[in-house]
Amino acid sequence: MTLSINIQKHLQADERHFHLDIRFTANSNRIVLFGPSGAGKSLTLLAVAGLLKPDQGNITLHQRTLFDHDKAICLPPQQRNVAYLFQDYALFPHLTVAQNIAFGLRKNWLNPLRHFANNHPVVLKWLKLFELQVTINSYPHQLSGGQRQRVALARALVSEPDILLLDEPFSALDSSLRERMRNELSQLQLQLNVPMLIITHDPADVKAFGEEVFEVRDGRIS
Numbered sequence: 001m002t003l004s005i006n007i008q009k010h011l012q013a014d015e016r017h018f019h020l021d022i023r024f025t026a027n028s029n030r031i032v033l034f035g036p037s038g039a040g041k042s043l044t045l046l047a048v049a050g051l052l053k054p055d056q057g058n059i060t061l062h063q064r065t066l067f068d069h070d071k072a073i074c075l076p077p078q079q080r081n082v083a084y085l086f087q088d089y090a091l092f093p094h095l096t097v098a099q100n101i102a103f104g105l106r107k108n109w110l111n112p113l114r115h116f117a118n119n120h121p122v123v124l125k126w127l128k129l130f131e132l133q134v135t136i137n138s139y140p141h142q143l144s145g146g147q148r149q150r151v152a153l154a155r156a157l158v159s160e161p162d163i164l165l166l167d168e169p170f171s172a173l174d175s176s177l178r179e180r181m182r183n184e185l186s187q188l189q190l191q192l193n194v195p196m197l198i199i200t201h202d203p204a205d206v207k208a209f210g211e212e213v214f215e216v217r218d219g220r221i222s
């Protein structure tokens with residue numbers, strides 16, 4: 001997988017200015033953006049997902065242009081075929097595990113009905129793969145941290161994205177679970193061969209996933 005990013009964006013909040021100028025090309029399926037808090041990692045991830053529009057530059061994924069300022073191309077998030085796993089997993093509290101996963105299949109409907117979700121072969125496949133079958137009818141608040149993360153991952157992967165974007169995927173977990181989920185995700189990535197771009201400030205994530213590592217500092221790759 002080739003991901004090529006060359007983006008610039010100026011942000012201002014009151015007296016604070018931040019200039020993002022990220023340029024790199026990655027050719028592996030395990031890419032890590034590593035750097036301290038406030039370096040510009042999340043902004044970069046948002047730009048790839050189509051949730052932040054750069055002022056200049058371009059983003060290409062697998063020879064597909066997601067953004068090109070000069071050519072006036074800016075694909076909306078739903079046309080990018082990228083999946084975004086938020087730090088807090090952002091599960092829908094009023095939907096069951098199966099419905100949350102089925103949401104990732106969404107085409108023209110909003111809330112997948114429970115009967116539909118519970119019987120959809122693709123949803124069942126992911127429930128099995130992540131050993132979540134017993135939680136099929138549970139709601140997010142009834143799950144452990146690890147289970148919540150697995151549901152969020154299943155929801156992200158169910159649409160077969162070209163790349164999975166992970167924002168500090170283990171930061172919400174306690175240390176023993178963090179280690180376990182890191183190993184699980186690593187195995188899963190090898191098994192599915194899905195390309196991943198992970199942003200983190202944790203050196204252990206770099207060690208586990210960093211086939212290609214880019215260090216971000218003050219809005220730039222250093």
Ligand SMILES: Nc1ncnc2c1ncn2[C@@H]1O[C@H](COP(=O)(O)OP(=O)(O)OP(=O)(O)O)[C@@H](O)[C@H]1O
Pocket residue numbers: 011012013018035036037038039040041042043044201
């Ligand atoms: N909407 C905005 N307006 C102005 N400045 C912003 C805005 N969003 C983010 N910033 C600033 O841009 C910088 C980079 O933010 P970003 O969220 O990308 O950092 P990060 O590297 O992901 O940090 P963390 O690890 O803490 O999440 C920060 O200084 C932040 O305050």
